[in-house]
Structure formats: C-alpha cells, structure tokens
Amino acid sequence: MLSLVLPKGSLEKATMQLFDAADLTVQRASDRDYRASIDDPRIDRVRVLRPQEIPTYLEQGLFDLGITGRDWITETDSDVVSLGELKYSKATSNPVRVIMAVPDGAPWQRVSDLPEGVRISTEFPAMTKRFLDKHGVKAKVVPSYGATEAKVPDIVDVIVDLTETGSSLRKNGLRILDTLLTSYTELVANREAYEDTEKRAAMEDIALLLQGVIRARGNVLLKLNVAQADLKNVLDIMPSMSSPTVTSLAGGESNAVESVVAKRGVNTLIPALKAAGAHDILEIPIAKIVD
Ligand SMILES: Nc1ncnc2c1ncn2[C@@H]1O[C@H](COP(=O)(O)OP(=O)(O)OP(=O)(O)O)[C@@H](O)[C@H]1O
Ligand SMILES: O=P(O)(O)OC[C@H]1O[C@H](OP(=O)(O)OP(=O)(O)O)[C@H](O)[C@@H]1O
Ligand SMILES: [Mg+2]
Numbered sequence: 315m316l317s318l319v320l321p322k323g324s325l326e327k328a329t330m331q332l333f334d335a336a337d338l339t340v341q342r343a344s345d346r347d348y349r350a351s352i353d354d355p356r357i358d359r360v361r362v363l364r365p366q367e368i369p370t371y372l373e374q375g376l377f378d379l380g381i382t383g384r385d386w387i388t389e390t391d392s393d394v395v396s397l398g399e400l401k402y403s404k405a406t407s408n409p410v411r412v413i414m415a416v417p418d419g420a421p422w423q424r425v426s427d428l429p430e431g432v433r434i435s436t437e438f439p440a441m442t443k444r445f446l447d448k449h450g451v452k453a454k455v456v457p458s459y460g461a462t463e464a465k466v467p468d469i470v471d472v473i474v475d476l477t478e479t480g481s482s483l484r485k486n487g488l489r490i491l492d493t494l495l496t497s498y499t500e501l502v503a504n505r506e507a508y509e510d511t512e513k514r515a516a517m518e519d520i521a522l523l524l525q526g527v528i529r530a531r532g533n534v535l536l537k538l539n540v541a542q543a544d545l546k547n548v549l550d551i552m553p554s555m556s557s558p559t560v561t562s563l564a565g566g567e568s569n570a571v572e573s574v575v576a577k578r579g580v581n582t583l584i585p586a587l588k589a590a591g592a593h594d595i596l597e598i599p600i601a602k603i604v605d
Contacts, residue, residue: 315355315356315357315358315512315513315516316356316357316358316359316378316379316507316513316516316517316520317357317358317359317360317361317376317377317378317379318352318357318359318360318361318377318378318379318380319360319361319362319363319368319371319372319376319377319379319380319381320333320340320350320360320361320362320363320380320381321362321363321364321365321368321381321382321383322348322362322363322364322365323364323365324365324403324404325365325381325382325383325402325403325404325499326345326362327404328402328403328404329381329499332400332402332524332527332528333352333524335527335601335602336520336523336524336526336527336602337523338352338354338357338520338523338524339352339353340352340360341353342362347362348361348362348363349361349362350362356516356519356520357516357520359377361377365381365382365383365386366386366389366390368380368381368382368386368502369382369386369387369390369392369394369502370390370392372392372394372502372503372504373392373393373394373504373505375504375506375507377504378503378504378507378513378517379397379501379502379503379504379507379517379520380501380502380503381400381499381500381501381502382499382500382502383410383497383498383499383500384399384495384496384497384498384499384500385410385412385438385441385476385495385497387500387502388441388495388497389438389440389441390440391440393505394502394503394504394505395502395503395504395505395508396500396501396502396503397500397501397502397503397517397518397521398500398501398521398525399498399499399500400498400499400500400501400524400525400528401498401499401528402499402528403478403498403499404478405478405479406478406479407528407531407532408478409496409497409498410476410477410478410496410497411476411477411478411493411495411496411497412438412441412474412475412476412493412494412495412497413474413475413476413477413483413490413491413492413493413494414434414442414445414472414473414474414490414491414492414493414494415463415466415472415473415474415475415477415483415488415489415490415491416466416471416472416488416489416491417466417467417487417488417489418487418488418489420467420471420489422491423491424491424492425445425446425449425451425491425492426449426450426451428451428453428471428472430451430452430453431452431453431454432451432453432454432471432472433453433454433456433469433470433471433472434446434453434454434455434456434470434471434472434473434474435456435457435458435462435465435466435469435470435472435473435474436455436456436457436458436462436473436474436475437457437458437459437460437462437475437476438474438494439455439457441474441494441495442455442474442494443455445474445492445494453472456469456470458473458475462474462475463475463482463483463485463486463488464486466486466488472491473488474494476497477490501517501520501521501524503517522604523602525604526602526603526604527601527602529602529603529604529605530600530601530602530603532576532577532578533574533575533576533577533600533603534574534575534577534580534597534598534599534600535572535573535574535575535596535597535598535599535600536552536572536573536574536575536580536583536584536587536595536596536597536598537570537571537572537594537595537596537598538570538571538572538587538592538593538594538595538596539563539568539569539570539571539592539593539594540568540569540571540590540591540592540593541567541568541569541591542567542568542569543567543591544590544591544592545560545569545571547590547591548571548587548590548591548592549571550590551583551586551587551590552571552573552575552583552587553573553575553576553579553583554573554574554575555573555574555603558571558572558573559571559572559573571592574600574603580597584597
C-alpha cells in the first residue's frame with residue numbers, strides 16, 4: 315500500500331538496523347541492490363536512494379513515505395509532512411549540525427567579520443546563501459561534492475559542512491564560527507498520501523514501531539525478588555519509567571519487582587539493589603517501548 319524510500323550512504327546501515335529491530339526487515343540481495351522489499355502488508359515498494367534527492371521525490375509524490383535528514387529537507391525547501399524525528403545519525407543518537415567553519419588561525423570570530431568575496435565551499439549552497447544574506451555577507455559560494463574539509467585554506471577560505479562527532483573538523487584544524495541548522499533524521503511523507511486516511515494509519519503504525527525501537531535503546535528491564543521487610547529499601551533506589559511494578563509472590567512475605575531502567579548506571583545499580591536486600595536479579599534486554 316505504501317511506497318517507501320530509504321537513504322543510501324551515511325544513514326544506510328543505521329536505518330537498516332532500525333527497520334530490522336522494528337520487525338520491518340528490509341530484504342535485498344546485497345547493499346548494491348537499490349530495489350528492496352519489506353514483508354509487511356502496509357508496504358508494497360521499497361527503494362534505496364541518496365538522501366539529498368528524497369525530499370523532492372516525496373514532494374512530487376514518487377514515494378509516499380521516506381527517511382532523510384532535516385538538512386536536505388531544508389536545503390531543497392521541500393513541502394513534505396514530518397511524522398517526527400528519528401533520533402539517530404551515522405555514528406550516534408545525537409543530531410548532526412550544519413556548521414560554518416574556518417581554519418583555527420583565521421582572524422574571523424563571527425559571520426559578520428567575513429570580508430566581501432570570501433570563498434565558501436559547501437554541499438548546502440541554498441542554505442548557505444540564505445544564511446549569508448541574513449548576515450549581510452557577500453561571498454562566493456562554491457558547490458562541494460564532498461571532502462569539503464580538505465579545501466581550506468588554499469581552495470576556499472570557509473566551509474559549511476556537517477559535523478556529528480567533530481572528528482573531521484579536528485583532524486583538519488578547523489574551528490566552528492556558527493551553526494546554521496541542527497538536523498535529525500526524520501520520517502517524512504508526501505502531503506497527499508498523508509491526507510489519505512488508510513495511508514496515514516499505515517504511516518503512523520510504522521512510526522510507532524520505529525520510535526518504539528529508538529525509545530528502548532539504552533534501557534533494560536530489571537526483575538528481582540525481595541522480602542517484604544526490605545521492599546521499601548529496594549524501591550527507594552529503584553529508578554523507573556513511571557513507577558516499578560510490585561507483585562506479591564504466592565504464599566509469603568516476598569515480592570517480585572520489575573522496572574525499566576537506563577542501561578547506563580546498571581553497573582552500580584545491581585550491586586546496590588543486592589545490598590538493599592534484592593535477590594534473583596535479572597537484567598533483560600528490551601526490543602521496543604511503546605508509550
Ligand atoms: N556523520 C554524518 N555525516 C554525514 N551525514 C550524516 C551523518 N550522520 C547523519 N547524516 C545524515 O545523512 C545524510 C547524508 O547524506 P549524504 O548523501 O551526504 O550521504 P553520505 O553518506 O554523506 O554520502 P557520501 O559518503 O557519498 O558523502 C544527511 O541527511 C545527514 O544529515
Ligand atoms: O563530525 P564527524 O563525525 O567527523 O562527521 C562529519 C563528516 O561526515 C561527513 O562526511 P562524509 O563521510 O559524508 O564524506 P564526504 O565529505 O566525502 O561527503 C560530513 O560531510 C563531515 O565531513
Ligand atoms: Mg557526505
């Protein structure tokens with residue numbers, strides 16, 4: 315029923331992993347296979363394409379639903395409907411930023427310091443021109459097709475590029491002057507398809523599954539048993555999403571407690587729970603959390 319377009323490149327691996335974890339496994343013969351399928355009654359066609367082109371194809375109605383970065387939606391100024399941010403990038407769950415950067419030793423401290431005729435290389439010429447206009451800077455914007463950091467200081471004076479971990483900027487001796495955009499990966503739809511009741515329901519189902527996986531990341535389920543006398547001590551230190559579930563065990567003075575907790579911190583939490591009187595402690599991975 316829905317046609318779906320997924321990003322090739324930086325987001326490809328993380329997107330395939332997300333769909334797999336959402337029980338929407340993308341089937342394809344190899345990573346060179348750009349026509350894929352998903353064994354799901356709501357999805358009838360899957361294509362893998364460059365994220366730069368995805369907003370335009372969605373706007374034109376060539377696909378109903380897709381995944382791309384907010385950076386390319388902004389750059390192409392496409393009229394699409396967002397079904398929400400999906401919090402993952404190439405390497406982390408943090409957003410990427412479109413930044414303006416200059417060599418460490420450059421004399422400029424802010425955008426308005428840039429002299430007339432300054433040369434700027436970028437994969438985002440439209441966004442860069444809008445930003446320069448806002449700051450009243452007249453520059454020569456040169457389109458880049460990648461490896462943008464390598465072009466300063468000899469080919470251009472300034473770059474506008476993406477940064478995620480900051481490692482490319484550090485390796486190339488660059489300093490951030492300003493941020494043009496903070497960009498998450500997004501689930502986006504064609505406007506007309508989104509207005510169709512059945513298609514919208516299918517899109518929302520898919521969004522729910524994908525968000526459920528993202529929400530579960532970094533969390534685990536802890537289950538334990540504790541005697542009635544120690545219950546309060548255990549509950550005092552047990553974190554939870556809302557409040558821990560407490561069930562009394564058959565025939566006695568003992569309780570089972572379960573709670574969703576952040577994985578980070580479990581290394582200190584489990585010994586603390588044990589010291590507070592908990593026993594039979596289980597740590598269980600969670601596939602999805604749907605609010
Ligand atoms: N660390 C990252 N570096 C680059 N893009 C990222 C990163 N994390 C997420 N993205 C997103 O992935 C998309 C990158 O698209 P792009 O077409 O440039 O792919 P690419 O992987 O950079 O391809 P190539 O390696 O050929 O440059 C953008 O929407 C961008 O926001
Ligand atoms: O902050 P970081 O974690 O270092 O990530 C940002 C880098 O990743 C992207 O490059 P990409 O791999 O797309 O290569 P390209 O420049 O050739 O497009 C982007 O253009 C930056 O160079
Ligand atoms: Mg790139």
